[in-house]
Amino acid sequence: MRVFRRVAISIISILTAFVVCAILIRTQKSSPIEVYRALYTYGLGSWAAFSSTLNTATPLIFTGISAAIAFASGVVNLGQHGQLLMGAVTTAILGVYLNIPSWLGIPVLAVVGGFAGALWAGIAAMLKRHYEMDEFISTLMLNFIGEYFTIYLATYPFLDRKAYVPATRLIKRVYFMPDFNGLNVAFFVAVFVLVLSFWYMKMTRQGYESRMMGYNVEFARVGGCAVESNSTFVLLFTGFLSGLAGALLILGGTQHRFMKGIGANFGWDGVMIAIIANNNVIETFFYGLFFGILKNGAIGMEFETSVPSEFILFLEAIIVLCVVGTRSAIEYYSQAIRSLTKLRKVVAEK
Amino acid sequence: MAYIQMTKIYKIYPPNVVALSGVDLSLDKGEIHSVIGENGAGKSTLMKILYGMIKPSSGEIMVNGQRVQITSPLEAIKLGIGMVHQEFMLIPSFHVYENVILGQEKSIAGFIKKKQAANHVQEIIDRYGFKIDSNKLVSQLSVAAQQKVEIIKQLYRKADILILDEPTAVLTPQESDELFEQIIELKRQGKTIVFISHKLDEVLKISDRITVLRKGQKIATVENKNISAAELAKMMIGRPLSYQIKKSQSKPKREILSVENLSVRSRKSDKEILSDVNIYVRNGEVVGIAGIEGNGQYELVQCIIGKIKPDSGRIVINNADVTALSIRERRRIISYVPQDRKYVGLALKATILENLIMTHHLKKEFHKGFLSLNWKKAKSHAKDVTKQFEVIYRDLDEQPMVLSGGNQQKVVVAREFSLGSDLIVLDQPTRGLDIASTEYIHRLILEMRNADKGILLVSADLDELMQLSDRLYVIRDGRIVAHFDPNEVDAHTVGTYMLGAAG
Numbered sequence: 001m002r003v004f005r006r007v008a009i010s011i012i013s014i015l016t017a018f019v020v021c022a023i024l025i026r027t028q029k030s031s032p033i034e035v036y037r038a039l040y041t042y043g044l045g046s047w048a049a050f051s052s053t054l055n056t057a058t059p060l061i062f063t064g065i066s067a068a069i070a071f072a073s074g075v076v077n078l079g080q081h082g083q084l085l086m087g088a089v090t091t092a093i094l095g096v097y098l099n100i101p102s103w104l105g106i107p108v109l110a111v112v113g114g115f116a117g118a119l120w121a122g123i124a125a126m127l128k129r130h131y132e133m134d135e136f137i138s139t140l141m142l143n144f145i146g147e148y149f150t151i152y153l154a155t156y157p158f159l160d161r162k163a164y165v166p167a168t169r170l171i172k173r174v175y176f177m178p179d180f181n182g183l184n185v186a187f188f189v190a191v192f193v194l195v196l197s198f199w200y201m202k203m204t205r206q207g208y209e210s211r212m213m214g215y216n217v218e219f220a221r222v223g224g225c226a227v228e229s230n231s232t233f234v235l236l237f238t239g240f241l242s243g244l245a246g247a248l249l250i251l252g253g254t255q256h257r258f259m260k261g262i263g264a265n266f267g268w269d270g271v272m273i274a275i276i277a278n279n280n281v282i283e284t285f286f287y288g289l290f291f292g293i294l295k296n297g298a299i300g301m302e303f304e305t306s307v308p309s310e311f312i313l314f315l316e317a318i319i320v321l322c323v324v325g326t327r328s329a330i331e332y333y334s335q336a337i338r339s340l341t342k343l344r345k346v347v348a349e350k
Numbered sequence: 351m352a353y354i355q356m357t358k359i360y361k362i363y364p365p366n367v368v369a370l371s372g373v374d375l376s377l378d379k380g381e382i383h384s385v386i387g388e389n390g391a392g393k394s395t396l397m398k399i400l401y402g403m404i405k406p407s408s409g410e411i412m413v414n415g416q417r418v419q420i421t422s423p424l425e426a427i428k429l430g431i432g433m434v435h436q437e438f439m440l441i442p443s444f445h446v447y448e449n450v451i452l453g454q455e456k457s458i459a460g461f462i463k464k465k466q467a468a469n470h471v472q473e474i475i476d477r478y479g480f481k482i483d484s485n486k487l488v489s490q491l492s493v494a495a496q497q498k499v500e501i502i503k504q505l506y507r508k509a510d511i512l513i514l515d516e517p518t519a520v521l522t523p524q525e526s527d528e529l530f531e532q533i534i535e536l537k538r539q540g541k542t543i544v545f546i547s548h549k550l551d552e553v554l555k556i557s558d559r560i561t562v563l564r565k566g567q568k569i570a571t572v573e574n575k576n577i578s579a580a581e582l583a584k585m586m587i588g589r590p591l592s593y594q595i596k597k598s599q600s601k602p603k604r605e606i607l608s609v610e611n612l613s614v615r616s617r618k619s620d621k622e623i624l625s626d627v628n629i630y631v632r633n634g635e636v637v638g639i640a641g642i643e644g645n646g647q648y649e650l651v652q653c654i655i656g657k658i659k660p661d662s663g664r665i666v667i668n669n670a671d672v673t674a675l676s677i678r679e680r681r682r683i684i685s686y687v688p689q690d691r692k693y694v695g696l697a698l699k700a701t702i703l704e705n706l707i708m709t710h711h712l713k714k715e716f717h718k719g720f721l722s723l724n725w726k727k728a729k730s731h732a733k734d735v736t737k738q739f740e741v742i743y744r745d746l747d748e749q750p751m752v753l754s755g756g757n758q759q760k761v762v763v764a765r766e767f768s769l770g771s772d773l774i775v776l777d778q779p780t781r782g783l784d785i786a787s788t789e790y791i792h793r794l795i796l797e798m799r800n801a802d803k804g805i806l807l808v809s810a811d812l813d814e815l816m817q818l819s820d821r822l823y824v825i826r827d828g829r830i831v832a833h834f835d836p837n838e839v840d841a842h843t844v845g846t847y848m849l850g851a852a853g
Contacts, residue, residue, distance in 0.1 A: 002747075204721040205711055212708065215697035222655065222694055223708035224681035335364035342366040343407050350372050 006283065013326035014290075017319040024314075025307065035305050042300025043293035049300075051182040057292025058252070059084070061190040062245030063270025064277070064284040065197050066238040072201065072279040073210035073234045074217050079124060079139030080242040081267025082146030083117035087243025089150040090116035091250045092258035093158055095171025102174040109175055110189070110247045117243015118236045120146060125235040129228060135235060143267070154258050167259035177252035186252035190285075193241060197281045210234055214279070242267070272316075276323045291316065352376035352412075353542060354400070354431075354511065359409035361395055361566075369395045370406070373568045375561055377511065382533060382543045384553040387563035387586055388784040390755060393546045396563070397513050400544075401433040402426040432509025434500045436516050442489035447471035449488055450503045474505055479535050493642060494525040498532070512536065513544040518552055520643060520810070522845040530556050548586070550579040562586055587785050597796055600820045602632030605669075606773050606804030607654070612663030614649055614828075623649045624828040627663070631773065631804040636795065638819030638836070639808045642848050646828035647808045648689070651777050654806070656680045667773055681709050685766040689778035689808075695762040696750050703746040706732040706765050731768075739764035740790070756787030763791060767798060774798055774805045780814060792818060812841050826850050 022032035042049050063080040070077035091113035098105055124138040155166040177185050201207040209225040221227045255262060273291060277283035298312035354377040361370040370392045377383050387393045398404040402420035411418055413429050420426050440449050447468040455462050472484040480498050488496060497517060504512055518526040533543055533556060547553050553560055554574060562569040562585040569585045584590050607630060614624040624646045631637045639647050652658040654665060656677040665673050672680055688694040696705050707728045710716050718724035732746055741760045743753060750758050780788040795818060799805055809815050815822060816836045824832040824847040832847040
């Protein structure tokens with residue numbers, strides 16, 4: 001029942017968002033039907049489009065699940081962006097110098113990238129544990145430090161002199177992650193992470209404690225949950241997921257090197273996806289896919305129509321507002337209707 | 351013609367909780383009108399509607415024969431209606447007069463004439479015979495005096511009708527008597543008083559008329575003549591009050607909890623919150639802690655469960671020193687019902703099932719494999735205890751938010767009592783519950799006592815303490831000032847110690 005309700009809310013709000021955007025496209029004298037058709041064709045229409053969509057969605061799924069687990073545990077990790085960059089730069093640098101066989105190198109590089117992200121989140125975890133510093137601020141600030149620190153690394157010590165922009169050298173070709181017919185292995189890692197995260201949150205004792213902390217931290221503390229060490233673990237684990245996202249971007253993406261801007265907006269998109277998914281990891285996965293369709297379709301849309309791809313950012317924002325708004329509106333009105341019918345009944349009984 | 355007439359008031363709290371169904375209430379000028387009913391009967395809701403804090407679902411209100419819409423407390427004050435809440439809304443670091451004039455200051459070019467304001471407030475205080483200095487800081491006043499400041503605040507705003515929401519709940523018997531004299535003085539000067547309570551003897555002592563509410567319905571409005579407490583109780587709960595606690599003599603053999611020389615200093619003010627507290631609890635007995643709220647009983651409980659680290663002293667449970675242990679380690683051997691069920695006792699947005707297995711999840715039998723919880727066991731456990739403790743719910747996946755207050759507390763009690771710990775710490779276990787739930791929880795407490803558990807009971811309800819306890823400590827200013835057998839003293843004597851008036 002609850003699952004059905006949530007799916008229904010998502011579908012209604014996405015449709016609402018599409019209608020609102022259609023009106024806006026219309027006012028710009030473009031055809032909404034053409035725009036949406038292009039979105040569909042380039043986002044879902046063929047295997048090539050679909051596999052490319054899944055590749056685009058992969059980093060979003062990682063950062064989204066990272067944010068969802070953190071928020072659901074009452075840990076405000078907003079540092080996905082910085083953690084992702086630290087993971088990416090570590091993997092990119094090691095990928096140039098490491099000299100081991102491919103079957104071992106790829107997993108090692110991915111995991112080391114993840115640990116780099118965990119380490120970056122670990123700074124916030126340490127500040128929280130020892131100085132009671134709010135991770136909300138520390139993770140946020142570490143984003144900026146991470147951003148410029150990684151650019152520094154790519155601009156000075158590890159600069160590839162042949163590149164036109166500040167970038168590290170290409171990683172060894174043996175460490176390029178394989179793909180199946182265009183679908184990169186990184187996506188399967190994302191699916192694995194989804195299953196692992198779901199299992200952690202729903203089945204394990206620590207996951208139970210974490211969720212209870214998210215609902216009511218005083219309740220959890222008094223009930224005997226290990227609030228401090230769970231928070232630390234959640235920060236490290238979600239940092240690891242973001243770092244892994246960065247590592248896979250290097251190993252499996254298209255650049256295979258660290259360059260300025262490679263983190264795009266994955267960190268913040270992940271936070272946004274987690275919020276619309278109500279911090280539920282499964283919903284986060286599906287919203288990640290959906291935003292992948294939009295991002296990938298946007299490129300085609302720009303080809304075919306006069307609507308610029310930035311329009312998708314606009315559509316995304318409207319969708320977020322619609323989902324959150326619809327959820328509250330449905331809640332509010334269904335309660336109002338229920339209390340009104342109850343009032344009628346009570347008055348009639350008198 | 352009635353001064354205030356509320357007609358056919360309905361209130362449905364979303365989604366479908368009927369708080370009031372077609373209640374009429376009329377108030378005459380200059381009377382003391384009591385509104386009585388159990389917790390959850392709708393007394394406070396009805397009064398908050400009159401005070402403009404809650405919007406009724408339907409119904410009308412007339413003041414002096416004119417139909418009015420009271421949409422905010424500001425509007426109510428304009429109509430001369432003032433209310434004193436159970437929780438005070440005072441700023442402790444402000445003087446009495448500053449608190450009184452706050453929000454209604456008379457100022458010249460933005461400056462308040464302090465001296466003038468203080469004099470004006472003192473005038474009001476003297477006119478109605480309160481014994482309070484308007485230049486004192488609120489933080490220096492007792493709870494009873496703070497309550498008076500709240501009343502003065504309403505008088506300053508020219509309230510003709512004063513609604514007092516369970517004013518005696520926070521007072522000792524002596525302070526209550528003083529409050530009643532004050533109320534009668536206010537009546538003599540022409541004010542109308544609405545007195546909300548569920549303590550029948552108080553109601554019979556001071557009211558002119560009494561309105562009885564039960565489950566959101568008005569049962570009757572009666573003149574306070576030739577009516578007995580038993581008759582009122584019958585109207586209030588729908589059956590005669592059968593409530594008698596019988597218990598056998600306790601035969602304790604060993605100590606379960608012993609608190610030795612416990613002291614806690616406040617980090618903020620460097621004041622001692624607890625000083626040199628020594629208490630013990632043995633098997634098969636209920637040990638009560640009486641005291642006016644804020645005298646250290648909350649901190650004492652927090653020390654026992656491990657949330658506050660004491661500055662000195664020791665806590666021993668079952669002969670093991672636990673002073674250095676964490677909450678997690680202590681909760682394996684302590685059952686604990688916190689005073690705030692909504693914010694500490696439960697996670698209202700989690701499911702009932704998840705609420706019921708908290709703390710149990712630390713036990714081996716709820717583990718599965720290396721990391722997982724045994725959800726099958728959790729479910730069967732939840733089904734067993736909800737049945738055993740008579741929790742009424744529809745689905746274990748529902749949120750406790752939808753349960754009534756009594757059922758919420760039963761969830762907490764079911765969880766804690768089924769832990770099987772030797773030591774049970776109860777902090778205000780029946781606060782805000784209706785009579786049936788209170789009775790039920792009292793029965794459970796005695797069952798646990800007879801099952802040889804050691805029970806520490808902190809309560810603001812002196813009657814509860816007198817009835818349940820085998821031994822009773824009185825705490826004041828963070829010190830244990832008395833230690834009684836409740837069979838040998840009466841409530842008044844205990845009250846004297848709570849106030850610190852005993853030589």
